[in-house]
Amino acid sequence: MKTFDDLFAEISEKAVSRPEGSGTVAELDRGVHGIGKKIVEEAAEVWMAAEYQSDEELAEEISQLVYHLQVMMVAKGLAPADIWRHL
Numbered sequence: 001m002k003t004f005d006d007l008f009a010e011i012s013e014k015a016v017s018r019p020e021g022s023g024t025v026a027e028l029d030r031g032v033h034g035i036g037k038k039i040v041e042e043a044a045e046v047w048m049a050a051e052y053q054s055d056e057e058l059a060e061e062i063s064q065l066v067y068h069l070q071v072m073m074v075a076k077g078l079a080p081a082d083i084w085r086h087l
């Protein structure tokens with residue numbers, strides 16, 4: 001099972017190698033504005049899933065929000081430790 005750190009390493013590597021067909025590369029190319037819109041969209045989907053959908057669907061929406069937050073971290077050059085130190 002993939003962990004937060006596994007996904008972050010994969011996304012970071014794709015940002016450098018830029019493989020063809022990568023959704024991450026496409027999202028990074030949309031920039032902070034585009035990534036921010038995806039974060040807001042996914043956050044709303046998390047909220048709606050928590051209100052009206054199953055726990056499994058909620059978990060999936062949360063995973064997508066985590067993914068887009070990680071893309072924003074990579075876009076801005078933040079490492080997980082930059083986040084953890086605020087927790």
Ligand SMILES: N=c1c2ncn([C@@H]3O[C@H](COP(=O)(O)OP(=O)(O)OP(=O)(O)O)[C@@H](O)[C@H]3O)c2ncn1[C@@H]1O[C@H](COP(=O)(O)O)[C@@H](O)[C@H]1O
Pocket residue numbers: 010011014021022023024025063064067068
């Ligand atoms: N975990 C994710 C992940 N979660 C969400 N998403 C993307 O985030 C979007 C959210 O999906 P929605 O259900 O909201 O779908 P949607 O609104 O129809 O999506 P769009 O039309 O807006 O793209 C989709 O485009 C998904 O592809 C993800 N894209 C990639 N990953 C993982 O990231 C890694 C790198 O992926 P690639 O760069 O695509 O190789 C791989 O391990 C992937 O599994």
